[in-house]
Amino acid sequence: MLFLLPPSESKAVGGSPLGIDKVALIFAAMQPAREVVFEAAVKAKLVEPDLQSAPTLPAIDRYNGTLYAAIHGRGLKGTPTEFNELTNAERERAKESIFIQSALFGLIPATSLIPNYKFSADSKLPGLNLKQHWADSHDVTWNRLVGQKVIDLRSKQYAELAPIPGSFDSLTVEVFDIESAKAMNHFNKKAKGQFIRAFLQGAETLEDMAKAANLKIEIDGSAIKLFTNQR
Incomplete structure (x- = not known):
């Protein structure tokens, strides 16, 4: 299985001195x-002109919003897991199976080295339709991923940057409150992060991932519905 994630607006600073002008993106x-x-x-x-020579971090470390904090298993401030990091084994699993949709770089593997930047799917570029530009540019990427089951956890605006071809076996993840069945917002991101963390820790099936993340799961056609009791 392959998993597609959105980025986060919140990002970690710093990184390796190797810029993307020296380390080519996949x-x-x-x-x-x-x-x-x-x-x-x-x-x-x-963005700044010198961004391509700026310090880099693996994308899964650069992004540090709610979803990514949950992927790393980070707890609240002051708790022992506040600064939790992925193990080497978890990183290897992420390298092969997790992809992140960046508005600046397109779809990239989770371990790709990227700089700290501020640019999102709703950024406006004079003379360039960002959504159309990226949608037209991902054919070669999808050709590399053909034959894989794709689990899409991207938000709508990021999914629109690279729509999954209809020929793919793909499922879209949605998160709901277990009692009210209403769609979640903040806890949507946390539940998705916990779901992915369960995969990185070795869960092999969607059902096992949900169980490990303490989520209820229903698969309805092309939709994966996750139910959480977090509020």
């Missing part, structure tokens, strides 16, 4: 599309 065929977005973002003064 899916090299998308590089021209990335350069178009980067140049347009620089022109619009949304």
Whole structure:
């Protein structure tokens, strides 16, 4: 299985001195599309021109919002797990199976080295339709991933940047309150992160992942419905 995640607006600072101008991102065929977005973002003064030489971290460490804190198993401030990190084994599993949808870089493996940036799916670029540009640029990426079952945990705006081809075996994840059956917001991200953490820790099936994350699961057609009692 492959899992698609959104990024987070919140990001960790710092990293390795190796910039993306020295460490090429995977899916090299998308590089021209990335350069178009980067140049347009620089022109619009949304990112700095020297971003490509800025320090980098693995994407799964760079993003540190609610979803990613749950993936790392981080607890509240002051708790023993406040600064929890993935193990080497969990990172290897993430490298093979987790992909993140960036508005600046396109779809990238979770362990890809990226700089700290501020640019989102709703960023406006004069003369460039970001959604259409990325949707047209991901064909080569999908060709590399064909034959895999894809579990889509991206938010709507990020899913629109790279719609999954209809020929793929794919499922979309939604999170609901277990009592009211209403869609969740903050705890949507936390539940998705816990679901992915269960996979990284060795769960092999969707049902096992849900059980390990203390979530109820229902699979309804192309939808995975997760139910949480967190409030």
